Amino acid sequence: MKLFHESEGITRRQFFKGAGMLTVAAVISGVFAKFGFDVFAASDDYIAKRVAGLYTLDESMAIRKSHENPEIIQIYKDFLSPGKVECVSPKAHHLLHTKYGNDIPGFIAELKNPHLVHEAEPAANEETSTEEPAA
Amino acid sequence: MSTVLSDGVIHVSDDCKACDHCTFICPTGAISGVLGQKHHINPQKCINCGQCLINCPFNAIYDLSKVEELKKVLADSQKFVVVQEAPAVRVALGEEFGQAPGTNVKNKMYAALRKLGFDRVYDTEFTADLTIMEEGTELIHRVYGALGVAGFENVGPLPQFTSCCPAWIKYAEDNYPLVLPHISSAKSPQQMWGAVAKTYLAEKLNVNPANIFSVSVMPCTAKKYECERSEFIASGYQDVDLVITTRELAQMIKDAEIDFMGLADEEADRFVGLSTGAATIFGATGGVMEAALRTAYEILSGESLGKVEFDAVRGLDPVREATVEVPVKALGTSLPVSVCIVTGTKHVAEVIEDVLAGRSNYHFIEVMNCPGGCINGGGQPIRRDTY
Amino acid sequence: MSNVNGKVLKHGTQTRTMHWIHLLAFIILGLTGIGFYWDIGGIASIFGGEANASLVHRWAGVVFVVGPLLYVLLNFDRFSRFMDSISHFSKDDFAWLKVMGGYLPFIKVDEVPPQDKYNAGQKILGWLIIIGCLLIILTGFPMWLWRHSVPAVFLAFCYNVHFWTAIILILLVAGHFFLAAIHPKSRVEFSSMMLDGYIDAQISAHHNAKWFAELKESP
Ligand code: HEM
Ligand code: SF4
Ligand code: SF4
Ligand code: SF4
Numbered sequence: 061m062k063l064f065h066e067s068e069g070i071t072r073r074q075f076f077k078g079a080g081m082l083t084v085a086a087v088i089s090g091v092f093a094k095f096g097f098d099v100f101a102a103s104d105d106y107i108a109k110r111v112a113g114l115y116t117l118d119e120s121m122a123i124r125k126s127h128e129n130p131e132i133i134q135i136y137k138d139f140l141s142p143g144k145v146e147c148v149s150p151k152a153h154h155l156l157h158t159k160y161g162n163d164i165p166g167f168i169a170e171l172k173n174p175h176l177v178h179e180a181e182p183a184a185n186e187e188t189s190t191e192e193p194a195a
Numbered sequence: 196m197s198t199v200l201s202d203g204v205i206h207v208s209d210d211c212k213a214c215d216h217c218t219f220i221c222p223t224g225a226i227s228g229v230l231g232q233k234h235h236i237n238p239q240k241c242i243n244c245g246q247c248l249i250n251c252p253f254n255a256i257y258d259l260s261k262v263e264e265l266k267k268v269l270a271d272s273q274k275f276v277v278v279q280e281a282p283a284v285r286v287a288l289g290e291e292f293g294q295a296p297g298t299n300v301k302n303k304m305y306a307a308l309r310k311l312g313f314d315r316v317y318d319t320e321f322t323a324d325l326t327i328m329e330e331g332t333e334l335i336h337r338v339y340g341a342l343g344v345a346g347f348e349n350v351g352p353l354p355q356f357t358s359c360c361p362a363w364i365k366y367a368e369d370n371y372p373l374v375l376p377h378i379s380s381a382k383s384p385q386q387m388w389g390a391v392a393k394t395y396l397a398e399k400l401n402v403n404p405a406n407i408f409s410v411s412v413m414p415c416t417a418k419k420y421e422c423e424r425s426e427f428i429a430s431g432y433q434d435v436d437l438v439i440t441t442r443e444l445a446q447m448i449k450d451a452e453i454d455f456m457g458l459a460d461e462e463a464d465r466f467v468g469l470s471t472g473a474a475t476i477f478g479a480t481g482g483v484m485e486a487a488l489r490t491a492y493e494i495l496s497g498e499s500l501g502k503v504e505f506d507a508v509r510g511l512d513p514v515r516e517a518t519v520e521v522p523v524k525a526l527g528t529s530l531p532v533s534v535c536i537v538t539g540t541k542h543v544a545e546v547i548e549d550v551l552a553g554r555s556n557y558h559f560i561e562v563m564n565c566p567g568g569c570i571n572g573g574g575q576p577i578r579r580d581t582y
Numbered sequence: 583m584s585n586v587n588g589k590v591l592k593h594g595t596q597t598r599t600m601h602w603i604h605l606l607a608f609i610i611l612g613l614t615g616i617g618f619y620w621d622i623g624g625i626a627s628i629f630g631g632e633a634n635a636s637l638v639h640r641w642a643g644v645v646f647v648v649g650p651l652l653y654v655l656l657n658f659d660r661f662s663r664f665m666d667s668i669s670h671f672s673k674d675d676f677a678w679l680k681v682m683g684g685y686l687p688f689i690k691v692d693e694v695p696p697q698d699k700y701n702a703g704q705k706i707l708g709w710l711i712i713i714g715c716l717l718i719i720l721t722g723f724p725m726w727l728w729r730h731s732v733p734a735v736f737l738a739f740c741y742n743v744h745f746w747t748a749i750i751l752i753l754l755v756a757g758h759f760f761l762a763a764i765h766p767k768s769r770v771e772f773s774s775m776m777l778d779g780y781i782d783a784q785i786s787a788h789h790n791a792k793w794f795a796e797l798k799e800s801p
Contacts, residue, residue, distance in 0.1 A: 062588030064783055064797040070659045075484035077669055078662025082654070085716055092720045094221075096736055099581045103733035106296040106578045108511060113286035113297025117472070124472030125489045126327035131469040135325070139305040139395045145465045147332035156329050157380040158358075161368045164426050171428055173363050189322040213618070213632065216737055218729035230729065231618065231636020252738035334702040 199259060203238030204419045205245055205573070210255040217247040217256065222540035222564065223366060240369065242540070244362035244564045245416030245573015258416045258573070261437050262447060265410060268437070269312040274408040277396070278308050279319040279388045279467075283414035283478030283569035284441045290576040291445035292455045302460035307448050308412075309461065315400075318463045320470030322388040323477045323486070324357065327384065327482065330381035331487050334559055338530070352377055354535075354550060354557040357483050359383040361421035362564035366540050371547050384477065385411050385418055386427050389434030391467055399466050409436045412444050414478070414572035417564070440574025472503075480538035480568035481508040481515065484561040486535070488519055495530075498520040509533065511567055513542040516557070535560045538568055588783040590797060592699075592774040597660065600653035601775055607646040612752050614639040619745060640726050647719055667699050668708040674792070675702035685767065696791035707758055714751040717743055 070078070125127060133145055140156075141149035148157070159167040207226075215230040225241035227232035268274050285301035295574035301318075308316045334355050335338045340347035358364060358379040367374050379490040382390070389409050397404040411418065411545065415438075417429075421427070439447070448455050463469070473489050474484030485505045492500055507517035516535045523530050535557045543562050549555040565571045593601070614635045617625030629635035654661045658795045677695040684691040700708065721740040724732055732740075763772045768789075774781040787794045 061798055062586070062783065062801060063634065064590040064786070064794070065587060066591070066663075067796070067798055068659070069267070070662045072665075074662040075658075077666040078658055079486065079663075079730075081661075081665045082711070085712075088556045088716055089720060093387055094730065100733055101734045101737075102576075102580045102582050103735060104567075104571075106290075106580060107567035107571050109296040110283070110286045110575075111297075111567060113299055114282060114476050114479045114482065116297070116568065117286065117299045117301075117589040118475045119472070121470070121472035121475060125500075126324035126331075126473045126486055127490045127494065129321070129324045129469055129471045131321060131466060132328060135391065135395055135467070136328075139391075139398070148336075152329060154385050155394060156325065156382055157500050158382045158386070158426055159380065160364065160378060161377040161491075162373050163375075168428070171426070174324045212741065213636070214725065214737055214741065215729050216734060229633050229636070230726065231634075232632045252732050252734040252741070341625075546753070581735055 196371035198213050199420050200425075201238065202213065203236060203241045204243040204258050205236055205241060206257055206259070207234050207236055208255050208257055209233075210253055212251060212576075213254065217251055220247050220250045222246070223369075241363040242365040242369070243420040243573075244540070245418040246272075246565060248416065248573050249571075249575065249577050254577070258419065258440065260443060261419075262439060262443050265437055265439060266447075268408050268410075271408060273462070275312050275315075275402050275406045276408045276410060277315045277317060277324070277392055278313045278391075278410045279317050279384070279385070279477065280304060280308075281319045281410040281414055281418075281569060282323065282470075282475050282482075283572060283575065284412050285427060286570060287414065287447060287480065287575045288441050289456075290578070291442070291449075294456070296578070298434070300455075300460065301540045302433045304412075305318055305456060305463050306458040306461040307453055307455055310453050310458070311451055311455075313410070315464045316461075317388070317392075317396075317466075317468035318470050318476070319384050319388055319413075320474035321467045322384040322391065324471055325380055325387050325391075326474060326477075326483075327486050329387075329415075330355075330379045331491050331494070333379050334487065338532075338558060346528075351380075352418065354555060354560050355379050357559075357563075359477070359483060360417070360562060360564050360569075361415075362417040363422075363540060363543070363562045364527060365420070365464075366543070366564070367418070367547075374547050377550060379532060382416075382427075383421065383572065384474075385421065385438075386419070386434055388467065389427065389436075390421065390429045393430035393432050393434060396467050397476050402492060403432060404432060407432075409434065410551045411435050411438050412441065413438050414441050414569045414575045415565075416573040418425070418574070424483075439459055442574060442576055445576065471579045478569045480511065480563050480566075481536045481561065482568060483563075484508045484534055484536055484559065487559065488532075491532075492519070492521050495524065497524040498522070500558060508536055511535065511538070513539045513566065514546065533557045537562045539566045540564045557582045585793075586783045586787050588603060589780040590783050590786045590794070591779055592771075592781045592786070593779045594605065594660070596781055598775060600649055605643060607642045607649065608751075608755065609644040611639055611646060612637070612755075613695040614642070615745075615748050616752075626754055640722075642725070643719075643722050646715075650715070664708070668705040670698070671702065671705065675705065678685045678702040685761070685765070695772065695787065699790055699793040701789065703761075707754060710754055711751070714747050714754070718751065718776070 118124060136145040137143060140152045211233045213231050213233055218226045223240050223242055223571050225237045226234050226247060245258055248258060254576040269276055285299055285304055286297050288304055289298040289300040290296055305316045336347050336350040337353050337355050340350040349544060354377060355449045356378045358381055389404055392409050393407050397407060419438045422438050427434045469510060473486035476485055478489060485508050488505050489500060489503050514537050518531050518533045521532050533556055596782045613625055614629055617635060626635040629638045675697040678697060681689050681691045683701055683703055684694045721744040725740050761768050763769055770785055
């Protein structure tokens, strides 16, 4: 019985086809990787843009410091520390401050029982009112 | 206990493709599952930050929503529905209506909220300013305490950490109880606003606080959890009744078929709605620090700041530090105030370890859970930019 | 040439080994992959649960890459001849495609145009498989190794490309299997790749006339 087989070895053309395919595969991988890196770079650009948006808005505001906000001055004078601007006043302490972790159950009990609240109100800080900013 | 407190705000749906991307995003290791296995969130460890939600490639993570409840409340004429919106919302909401990230749409946002039926529209930035007053004063007290000034013996240790981010607070409570005395006792702006709305505002407007329904629009999923924490009842009621996210607000505006970009600009209502640039930058990492420095500098020195920008605290690096020389009139000297800014809860452990070991010489440390600050919060529009 | 006796060695031992390895890996990959996509618990449990099925999938993926890669490096000459053959489309190939190789019952053909070692259909299949494998490999490995660090969009993109390429490849391979193992006209090819490597000379002379003309007789 006759057996037939292919001739061994490669021609120049065949070599370039083989090498060419490997190169093409490498190039495709490279393009894919490039795409990956571009997406990587672009994917969180929006963070910087939103931050920039806030800073731009800040620059456009007439008042740029918290203690100059007229409504802030008003809430202290009318409500939190009647007649003056005093931070951490008893009322401010009651409404605007909190406790964390294991202190919370006791804190809730204080809040629910107004008598306790008054006793727990810190007596300190009274002489330390923040200077009233020139409005 | 409400379901939000016991089960958490953030859940994985059945659409999970088991790609395992989220386990790396999560700062607390709350997500279990390996590649190929559907993932699951442990609500005990989870701090509700929603970073996994905005980063899930398959949108398989969702946050519990109360939008339906809110729609009912808005339709109820008995309720006096008031709303506050966080700084970060205004530079991202527009994205849902075709605007570029960072576009400021705050005046259209106020208008849209009125159209949706809110009785009064205010702004969280008001209480961001209030936070600066209270938290800044607390910091000054702690610095005086550390310097041995009489009358400030029991004011709490330095450094002081910020307290605006409820994800960070839960992280500290869960993992570092020893650091809690370092955290400012000032409530977050959202909770301050809730407390003054049902007291001060009720008084000013002469409405019964029991009828006030207090809503907040937040860039944040952790705020949904924060508002239901049982200690936030200083007004005698639950201070903030309901939180929706930027995404949910956008959806409500679309559902109501409001032509958002076509709305005429409006302003917030008075008493608790006026804001400043300092409050605006709260939404960016370093913003609370910068706002605090603007106020602390002027109050301590008695001088007016020429340039209000503190470029040293800006940027997007996860951990940044800066020292600002502040002349203190009362002491007759100048104090180098050393500050640190952390964005991304992943990076905070090291800073805390240093503080607990006494290796830290910072005065004030700002911590925001979300990389970049609240503008990248778990409630913000989800972006999938490729170019 | 209509009456030749004897046998032709069509695919050498290494080629056949590589083909087997690639096929087995492909079957495992396809099965587990389909199991992931449609969440078929039965498939996952064959491989020991979701997590293990995923591990099997990934390591089968390594075999799926390393098998052919080794083959190409060790048999660069064969690979080159293969690439040369499938990248050369002559008039006869287009003519073959026009009549679809006589495979379709409604296209009547008297004589199918003479073909190289691979007929025009096989050439196209060769290209599709190469491109498909590249895509599935280029997406599969990031899904595994860089799942934590690549952005969400890119990961989702990889999953989509991975899945659709898998579906197309599976359909192609199913068609390939049908023609090479079941269709009465061409199932004789089966043994040349899956078993001893030989095919009847008569058949080669008929199906791959141009190639057969170049073959040498063994001493
Ligand atoms: C060549 C190397 C390959 C690697 C490294 C690879 C890797 C992966 C990985 C990591 C996944 C993620 C799914 C999981 O574990 O839960 C996956 C999914 C999948 N793979 Fe592969 N894979 C490869 C080849 C293949 C092949 C050849 C096929 C099909 C014949 C295939 C079909 C699938 C399918 C259908 C999925 C599910 C996709 C989805 O859920 O959208 N994979 N592969
Ligand atoms: S990122 Fe989304 S899809 Fe991927 S494992 Fe996590 S929840 Fe599942
Ligand atoms: S919400 Fe935050 S803490 Fe909770 S699982 Fe997601 S990333 Fe982790
Ligand atoms: S950084 Fe802002 S958005 Fe993120 S969890 Fe904290 S408060 Fe919420």
